[in-house]
Amino acid sequence: MGAVIEVSELTKCYGSKRAVDHLSFTVRPGQVTGFLGPNGAGKSTTLRMILGLDAPTTGAATVSGVPFHRHPRGLRHVGALLEAGQVHGGRSAAAHLSALARSNGIPRRRVDEVLQEVGLTEVADRRIGGFSLGMKQRLGIATALLGDPPVLMFDEPINGMDPEGVRWVRRLFRRLAAEGRTVFLSSHLMSEMENTADQLVVIGRGRLIAAESVRDFAARGTRSSVMVGTPRAAELAAVLTAAGASVEPEGSAGAEKLAVTGIPADRIGALAFENGIRLNELTTRTASLEVAFMELTADSTEYQAGQPR
Numbered sequence: 178m179g180a181v182i183e184v185s186e187l188t189k190c191y192g193s194k195r196a197v198d199h200l201s202f203t204v205r206p207g208q209v210t211g212f213l214g215p216n217g218a219g220k221s222t223t224l225r226m227i228l229g230l231d232a233p234t235t236g237a238a239t240v241s242g243v244p245f246h247r248h249p250r251g252l253r254h255v256g257a258l259l260e261a262g263q264v265h266g267g268r269s270a271a272a273h274l275s276a277l278a279r280s281n282g283i284p285r286r287r288v289d290e291v292l293q294e295v296g297l298t299e300v301a302d303r304r305i306g307g308f309s310l311g312m313k314q315r316l317g318i319a320t321a322l323l324g325d326p327p328v329l330m331f332d333e334p335i336n337g338m339d340p341e342g343v344r345w346v347r348r349l350f351r352r353l354a355a356e357g358r359t360v361f362l363s364s365h366l367m368s369e370m371e372n373t374a375d376q377l378v379v380i381g382r383g384r385l386i387a388a389e390s391v392r393d394f395a396a397r398g399t400r401s402s403v404m405v406g407t408p409r410a411a412e413l414a415a416v417l418t419a420a421g422a423s424v425e426p427e428g429s430a431g432a433e434k435l436a437v438t439g440i441p442a443d444r445i446g447a448l449a450f451e452n453g454i455r456l457n458e459l460t461t462r463t464a465s466l467e468v469a470f471m472e473l474t475a476d477s478t479e480y481q482a483g484q485p486r
């Protein structure tokens with residue numbers, strides 16, 4: 178099995194504040210896993226504990242079964258982008274990467290390879306201080322890739338990137354996962370994860386809200402509904418209501434539609450058939466991830482963790 182990030186009952190207190198509260202989850206290789214939560218949910222603190230930059234108050238985090246600080250030459254095992262702004266502004270991109278390569282026993286040729294990979298070859302000798310936020314993000318990604326590690330963690334990697342940068346970074350993450358690596362990305366924006374992640378770990382106020390596939394998470398949105406088109410809307414509405422559904426008329430007269438919740442599409446089709454009512458449309462509308470996310474994090478304390486402890 179490839180490298181797995183395992184977080185177990187992880188807790189971090191700052192004074193009386195619990196930034197991370199008995200958090201347990203697993204991040205597996207070969208997939209992109211999104212780490213999602215509103216601002217202040219505890220994502221950065223969790224990533225810092227996984228990387229051994231902060232000590233947990235209680236609990237543990239391991240990478241491939243071992244705490245990160247016990248991995249010799251860490252950059253070859255885990256590549257991470259935390260705060261992109263925090264690099265020495267006076268150095269060039271090439272000098273910054275070369276220094277890291279030397280101290281981690283990584284061959285010099287990797288510097289040129291990663292600069293090429295992130296599209297910074299042409300500005301390799303410019304001072305990092307003059308880089309835009311998007312360029313700094315690219316440099317941070319280059320740093321994470323330098324040791325060709327099996328595990329990659331990125332904190333808000335899309336911040337400051339233009340639409341082309343966002344498309345590029347999505348392709349890159351998917352490719353890294355397809356190569357069998359463990360890819361873990363944090364974001365406070367669901368929309369960023371919708372097209373990037375396969376799995377989600379969702380937290381609110383330091384606690385686990387959900388750990389499941391993007392698809393299962395979206396399906397939890399309480400607003401999933403079935404759109405039904407029929408020339409006999411009133412009649413069908415009565416049949417569906419009698420069967421326990423809630424029905425909201427939509428559309429204009431002559432092109433009426435019903436938004437149906439509470440019973441699935443196949444049951445609606447069967448009821449229409451049994452009652453001789455013709456349908457011109459029967460479409461399940463899954464609540465958008467954004468809706469599911471907002472609903473689930475609206476009051477984090479109301480929800481139980483989605484994973485057994």
Ligand SMILES: Nc1ncnc2c1ncn2[C@@H]1O[C@H](COP(=O)(O)OP(=O)(O)OP(=O)(O)O)[C@@H](O)[C@H]1O
Nearest residue numbers: 191195196214215216217218219220221222223365
């Ligand atoms: N060094 C610290 N001292 C005191 N409180 C802290 C410290 N670091 C984080 N916190 C608090 O812990 C909570 C979690 O912060 P954290 O930065 O981990 O959240 P986050 O999910 O990464 O948020 P964001 O999306 O805003 O980066 C916040 O309430 C924050 O104010």
